[in-house]
Amino acid sequence: MPVTIKDVAKRLKLSVTTVSRALDGYDDVAAKTRERVIRVASEMGYAPSRAARQLRRQKTEAIGYIMPTIKPRFADPFFSEFIAGIGDEAASRNFDLVVSLAPPGEEAERAVYQRWVQGRRVDGIVLSRMRVNDWRVRYLSDSKFPFVAFGRTQLPIDFPHVGVDGESGMRELVAHLIERGHRRIAFVSAPADLTLQVDRMSGYRSGLAAGGIPVDESLIVEGNLTRDGGHHAAQQLLSLAKSPTAIIGANDLTAIGVMRAAHERGLIIGRDLAVAGFDGIESAEHTHPPLTTLNQPVYDIGRQLIHMLITVIEEGTLAERQIMLKPELLIRASTGG
Amino acid sequence: MPVTIKDVAKRLKLSVTTVSRALDGYDDVAAKTRERVIRVASEMGYAPSRAARQLRRQKTEAIGYIMPTIKPRFADPFFSEFIAGIGDEAASRNFDLVVSLAPPGEEAERAVYQRWVQGRRVDGIVLSRMRVNDWRVRYLSDSKFPFVAFGRTQLPIDFPHVGVDGESGMRELVAHLIERGHRRIAFVSAPADLTLQVDRMSGYRSGLAAGGIPVDESLIVEGNLTRDGGHHAAQQLLSLAKSPTAIIGANDLTAIGVMRAAHERGLIIGRDLAVAGFDGIESAEHTHPPLTTLNQPVYDIGRQLIHMLITVIEEGTLAERQIMLKPELLIRASTGG
DNA sequence: TTGTAGGCGTTATCAA
DNA sequence: TTGATAACGCCTACAA
Numbered sequence: 001m002p003v004t005i006k007d008v009a010k011r012l013k014l015s016v017t018t019v020s021r022a023l024d025g026y027d028d029v030a031a032k033t034r035e036r037v038i039r040v041a042s043e044m045g046y047a048p049s050r051a052a053r054q055l056r057r058q059k060t061e062a063i064g065y066i067m068p069t070i071k072p073r074f075a076d077p078f079f080s081e082f083i084a085g086i087g088d089e090a091a092s093r094n095f096d097l098v099v100s101l102a103p104p105g106e107e108a109e110r111a112v113y114q115r116w117v118q119g120r121r122v123d124g125i126v127l128s129r130m131r132v133n134d135w136r137v138r139y140l141s142d143s144k145f146p147f148v149a150f151g152r153t154q155l156p157i158d159f160p161h162v163g164v165d166g167e168s169g170m171r172e173l174v175a176h177l178i179e180r181g182h183r184r185i186a187f188v189s190a191p192a193d194l195t196l197q198v199d200r201m202s203g204y205r206s207g208l209a210a211g212g213i214p215v216d217e218s219l220i221v222e223g224n225l226t227r228d229g230g231h232h233a234a235q236q237l238l239s240l241a242k243s244p245t246a247i248i249g250a251n252d253l254t255a256i257g258v259m260r261a262a263h264e265r266g267l268i269i270g271r272d273l274a275v276a277g278f279d280g281i282e283s284a285e286h287t288h289p290p291l292t293t294l295n296q297p298v299y300d301i302g303r304q305l306i307h308m309l310i311t312v313i314e315e316g317t318l319a320e321r322q323i324m325l326k327p328e329l330l331i332r333a334s335t336g337g
Numbered sequence: 338m339p340v341t342i343k344d345v346a347k348r349l350k351l352s353v354t355t356v357s358r359a360l361d362g363y364d365d366v367a368a369k370t371r372e373r374v375i376r377v378a379s380e381m382g383y384a385p386s387r388a389a390r391q392l393r394r395q396k397t398e399a400i401g402y403i404m405p406t407i408k409p410r411f412a413d414p415f416f417s418e419f420i421a422g423i424g425d426e427a428a429s430r431n432f433d434l435v436v437s438l439a440p441p442g443e444e445a446e447r448a449v450y451q452r453w454v455q456g457r458r459v460d461g462i463v464l465s466r467m468r469v470n471d472w473r474v475r476y477l478s479d480s481k482f483p484f485v486a487f488g489r490t491q492l493p494i495d496f497p498h499v500g501v502d503g504e505s506g507m508r509e510l511v512a513h514l515i516e517r518g519h520r521r522i523a524f525v526s527a528p529a530d531l532t533l534q535v536d537r538m539s540g541y542r543s544g545l546a547a548g549g550i551p552v553d554e555s556l557i558v559e560g561n562l563t564r565d566g567g568h569h570a571a572q573q574l575l576s577l578a579k580s581p582t583a584i585i586g587a588n589d590l591t592a593i594g595v596m597r598a599a600h601e602r603g604l605i606i607g608r609d610l611a612v613a614g615f616d617g618i619e620s621a622e623h624t625h626p627p628l629t630t631l632n633q634p635v636y637d638i639g640r641q642l643i644h645m646l647i648t649v650i651e652e653g654t655l656a657e658r659q660i661m662l663k664p665e666l667l668i669r670a671s672t673g674g
Numbered sequence: 675t676t677g678t679a680g681g682c683g684t685t686a687t688c689a690a
Numbered sequence: 691t692t693g694a695t696a697a698c699g700c701c702t703a704c705a706a
Contacts, residue, residue, distance in 0.1 A: 002457055004683060015693045020685060030691060047455030051397065052683035054388035055698045062435070069421065077620070080417030084406065087438045091449075096458070098399070099434045101424045112428075118384030120339055121433070227623065256623050263625075283414070286564070286593050288600075288625020341699060352677045357701060367675060389699035392682045677706075683698105690693075 003046045012040055023048075054120075062096040063309060064122035066112055068104040068129045076225070076253055077281045078298060082150070085302020086126055093310055098122050104129065105193075110139075117145050124148070124309045130161075130195045148309045150301060151195050160308050160321040162301050166196055166278070169294040169327035170203025170248070171210065173276055176292075176329065177246045178211040180336055182274060186219040186244035188233040188254050200250055200278060219244055223254045230257025238265055238273075245273060246335070252277035252284045252293055259287060259334070274335040278327070289333030296327045340383045349377055360385075399433040400646060401459035403449055405441040405466045413562070413590055414618045415635060419487070422639020423463055430647055435459050441466065442530075447476075454482050461485070461646045467498075467532045485646045487638060488532050497645050497658040499638050503533055503615070506631040506664040507540025507585070508547065510613055513629075513666065514583045515548040517673055519611060523556040523581035525570040525591050537587055537615060556581055560591045567594025575602055575610075582610060583672070589614035589621045589630055596624060596671070611672040615664070626670030633664045 009016045014037070022029045022037035029037075054060050065086060067079055083099070090097045098121065102109035113136060116122050123146065127136055130151035140147045141157050149161040177185050187204045190197040201220075208215055221236055223229035230249050237244055238261060247262075249255030255277030259269055267273045270289050277284060280295025304323070312318050346353045351374070359366045359374035366374075391397050402423060404416055420436070427434045435458065439446035450473060453459050460483065464473055467488035477484045478494050486498040514522050524541045527534040538557075545552055558573055560566035567586050574581055575598060584599075586592030592614030596606055604610045607626050614621060617632025641660070649655050 002455060005685095006683075016684080017686090017694080018692055021692090024685085028691060033691080045451075045455055047452055048685095049392070049683050050456045050458045051388050051391035052698090053685080055386070055392055055682090055700090056684045056686085058698070060388070067421075067424065069425070077414050077417060080414060080420070083417075083420070083436070084404075084438065087404065087436055088406070091437050091439070097436045099420070099424055099436050100428050101421065102428070114382070115384055118339060118382055119387045121387045227619070256620075260623060282564070283593075283620040283623070286597060286620070287623060342701095343699075353700080354678080354702080355676055358676090361701085365675060370675080385701095386699050389682090390701080392684090392698090393700045393702090395682070675706105678704085680701105680703090682700090685697090687696085688694090690691105 002049075003044050005046065005048065008037070008041050008044055008046050011044065012037060058120070059313075060096075060121065060123050061094065062098050062122045063090050063306065064098045064100075064116050064125045065128075066109065066125075067099065067101045068109075069101040070103060070224075070226075077283060078251070078253075078279055081281070081298045082128060082302045085299040086306050087302075089303040089306035093306070095123075095306075095310065104131070110135070113139060117143055123313045126150070126305055126309060131193045132195055132198060133193070134195075146309060146312045148305045148312065150305060153195055154198070158321065160312060160318050162304055162308075162323045162325065164296045164301075164325050164327050166199035166294075166327070167203035167206070169278065169329065170200045171207040172329050173248065173278075173292075173294060174204060174207025175211065176331065177248075177274060177276070177335060178207075178213065180246075180274065182246040183213055184216070184219065184242065184244040185213070185246045185248065186221070186237050188221050188223040188230055188237075188247060188249045188258060190223065190225050190250040190254075192222070197250060204248065223250060223257075225251050225254060227253050227257035227260070230254035231261045232257070234258040234261035238262065238267075247273065247275050249275070249277045252279040252281045252291060255291055255293070255334075256284070256287060259291070270333045270336045276335055280328075280330060285332075287334070292332045292335040293330050294327035295330050296325065301325070339386075340381050342383065342385065345374070345378050345381055345383050348381065349374060395457075396650075397433075397458065397460050398431065399435050399459045400427050400643065401435045401437070401453050401462045402465075403446065403462075404436065404438045405446075406438040407440060407561075407563075414620060415588070415590075415616055418618070418635045419465060419639045422636040423643050424639075425636075426640040426643035430643070432460075432643075432647065441468070447472070450476060454480050460650045463487070463642055463646060468530045469532055469535060470530070483646060483649045485642045485649065487642060490532060491535075495658065497649060497655050499641055499645075499660045499662065501633045501638075501662050501664050503536035503631075503664070504540035504543070506615065506666065507537045508544040509666050510585065510615075510629075510631060511541060511544025512548065513668065514585075514611060514613070514672060515544075515550065517583075517611065519583040520550055521553070521556065521579065521581040521583070522550070523558070523574050523584045525558050525560040525567055525574075525584060525586050525595060527560065527562050527587040527591075529559070534587060541585065560587060560594075562588050562591060564590050564594035564597070567591035568598045569594070571595040571598035575599065575604075584610065584612050586612070586614045589616040589618045589628060592628055592630070592671075593621070593624060596628070607670045607673045613672055617665075617667060622669075624671070629669045629672040630667050631664035632667050633662065638662070
């Protein structure tokens with residue numbers, strides 16, 4: 001039986017009102033009384049009931065994040081870094097982070113968002129892995145529910161987000177490969193409904209165009225942002241009659257899968273085949289050879305997003321609503337560096 | 338302004354009681370009424386207020402997990418897999434997962450646990466990275482607060498947990514290395530206060546003993562379960578006059594750091610130096626060469642733990658309170674496989 | 675089969 | 691400076 005404010009009041013022979021105010025630091029409480037209250041409350045191990053406080057104050061001091069997972073399992077290090085970022089910042093502002101998982105686009109996903117929004121489960125929501133036409137943005141925006149996102153959409157809706165310029169990043173990467181002498185540069189893409197795919201793909205295309213290389217559609221294969229997806233796609237690419245000399249993965253996981261397929265064929269990466277990714281996950285530093293990639297500061301972006309979200313929650317507005325970062329091209333040995 | 342049960346009742350010209358009961362599936366509601374209620378409630382987008390329900394029912398339907406992080410940053414894939422496991426299982430049981438981060442052993446950590454327990458923030462807590470003398474176990478156990486843990490302690494307290502037999506695993510690994518002809522086998526340990534360290538270290542020692550090899554204390558260096566820790570320790574080990582021919586990391590991250598140090602010295606892993614880890618994280622399959630490791634099914638353990646925890650929460654008891662799993666030795670090329 | 679009323683623990687309003 | 695009281699939204703014993 002946890003101790004309630006009533007217990008504390010009874011013990012002190014004070015009203016709950018006074019105890020409550022003393023604990024919340026109101027200044028219309030005698031200094032001596034406040035002192036007594038604080039001492040006894042802490043002695044008794046009193047902590048206010050979150051539920052009661054939430055009900056009364058009509059806020060939860062919690063932020064929600066729903067990980068877009070593919071069953072039955074899932075482990076993109078991208079997410080552990082993102083969670084570390086949003087979790088750290090939330091914790092330092094005394095907000096709880098409520099996490100759930102749901103497969104993107106399905107009914108279950110919608111159900112979780114609705115439960116949280118309608119049930120006032122959290123004060124705000126963080127979105128990631130944005131889709132081109134993202135129902136979550138429409139829904140949250142229509143519901144006037146505070147949210148921020150990692151990435152854009154193509155909807156005509158203005159919302160606070162932090163984006164990473166995948167297009168210019170990819171263009172830079174392609175230029176780098178062309179400069180290294182590559183002409184047959186393949187791309188293992190992400191699912192087409194993701195914004196990051198649209199951006200990265202268009203950077204890939206315009207990068208080739210800038211180098212005067214026509215796009216060969218047979219060098220574009222769809223992956224799914226996982227190692228297996230990359231592995232599978234690379235097998236296909238490497239059995240082409242005119243196989244590529246360089247393969248870009250839509251993310252690092254994909255690129256790591258590509259490397260694996262190349263190893264299996266006895267190719268030496270960095271010499272026989274160039275490989276590059278996107279994300280800058282830590283394990284990309286430790287592949288063999290280390291992976292060239294476009295680094296995005298996921299941890300810091302997470303913190304930044306929470307900062308923005310809490311501002312929206314508390315102030316109702318936000319000055320700088322859109323932030324666009326440039327990914328940093330990290331040239332490593334996988335592209336013959 | 339979110340819609341409450343009162344709004345629904347008003348619209349239906351019914352009492353809130355009837356609406357509540359209809360929605361909760363009581364059978365003393367006319368079928369026709371129930372139907373109307375359900376339809377209208379869903380039309381109006383009604384979802385019960387979590388806070389109100391929690392207050393009334395005195396439970397939160399939420400489970401807490403505090404990640405033991407080392408600032409300023411942190412990204413062991415172990416945790417993303419663990420979170421995926423506990424998150425999936427919690428979600429499928431309609432429990433929320435509340436996550437916070439705190440540096441182990443410090444005041445901030447204690448503060449979070451107390452806030453959650455005293456403030457009835459969650460119905461139960463999942464512990465990981467257990468310490469030999471773990472104040473969390475003492476605290477939760479004294480508070481009679483439901484919890485489960487991934488790993489044991491050395492306290493004389495009985496609590497539900499899933500453990501992985503690090504000792505027998507390590508013994509098996511050392512035997513494997515000895516069989517491969519190694520005599521100078523080093524160990525990069527974890528912090529001494531962790532149970533996993535005690536277990537794995539004792540497996541290391543007894544494995545050597547079983548092979549008739551005396552322990553050389555200069556071959557034991559303390560790491561911190563990170564890549565950098567492993568890297569640093571390996572630099573030290575590899576500059577010894579009589580340097581080791583095999584290095585075991587207390588976990589995979591450590592082993593990956595070791596591999597990096599070895600690469601930097603131009604050593605060929607699997608030939609000049611054997612390296613092995615513990616955990617079976619996915620990226621250990623993709624190092625070069627792939628890393629020999631002791632695999633533990635982290636995702637499934639996470640699910641299992643939540644299953645146990647919810648049983649404790651709902652039934653108050655649990656039949657099978659302690660589960661011990663054997664890690665699986667995955668022999669890969671890093672030990673010359 | 676439906677409705678009335680009380681209370682979960684807190685905070686805010688108002689009065690003393 | 692302190693206290694009585696109402697209300698946040700929901701559930702449930704009890705009454706009708």
